[in-house]
Amino acid sequence: MDLHCHSGPSPMPRHLTHVEAARMAAEAGMRAVVVKCHYHDTAFDVHAMEPALARIKTSVFGGVALNSPVGGVNPHAADLSLKMGGRIIWFPTISSAAHLDHASSNEGLRRHFQSRGVLASNEVDILGSDGELLPEVHTIIDLVKESGAALSTGHLAPDRALVLVEAAAAAGLDRLIVSHPNFVPKADPQQVVELTKLGATIEHEIGMYDNDRRFPLGDLLKWIDLVGPDHTSLASDLGQAGNPLPVDAYRRVLPRLLDSGIRERDLRTMTAVNPARLISLDD
Secondary structure: EEEEEEEEOOOOOOOOEHHHHHHHHHHHHEEEEOOOOOOOOOHHHHOOOOOHHHOOOOEEEEEEOOOOHHHOOOOOHHHHHHHOOOOOOOOOOOOOHHHHHHHHOOHHHHOOOOOOOOOOOOOOOOOOOOEEEEEHHHHHHHHHHHHOOEOOOOOOOOHHHHHHHHHHHHOOOEHHHHHHHOOHHHHHHHHHHHHOOEEEEEEEEEOHHHHHHOOOOHHHHHHHHHHHHHEEEEEOOOOOOOOHHHHHHHHHHHHHHHOOOOHHHHHHHHHHHHHHHOOOOOO
16 A cells, blocks of 8 residues: 555646556555645545546545645644545644755755745644644544544654654554654654654655665665564655656565565565554455
């Protein structure tokens, strides 16, 4: 399964549509794909494409990222997505302070996230002026728990991610995703270990290790070794124009992991078992 596919439509240039992503995933024998956009709720995309997707064996799900275009930490946006079949609620990605800080020093990245001249994202925080979690955060956690969906910390900085995961764990939610901790959030290993102790699954994006595009494969092996396959999930984070196709990256990176000593059963845990649990699909 690929729980982090950036197919289109999107304001940002995309290499393929959700239907094309599903078709390629089906040809590769993949069970499910979750499509993600930083700007809108992809659960509605999935419904709009139902006639075409119905002919494809691979299941496709959507979700919503709680950035400024959907009102930020907005329980109504989360509830609507979940009621429409969304399987992941991402807390702020491009609207997080960590992301905005990261983009501010990279003009190309800033332009990438403002394609078509869309307004720059406003910062969205999960804490109020008193330093406590906003009441809306607790409401969203409860909605996610009741729905059987997963909650992702998005691009929140490690301190914010920790507060969010602590609150979710205290509420009994254990379908928790922390994506690419070494990119944008820039969490250190100890912070990642602390998050897994609270029940979070660390999602690493194979697109960043495909041909060592952003990080060498050895870094991924170290992260897997740090928390173990049971706390690790692999996804593509691909679909952007100019980047490799998601399925092609899987075909290149997974054999390299096996050649590097990752056991086949552990690879299956990270690519099938853990993703299925996170979005409540029986494996």
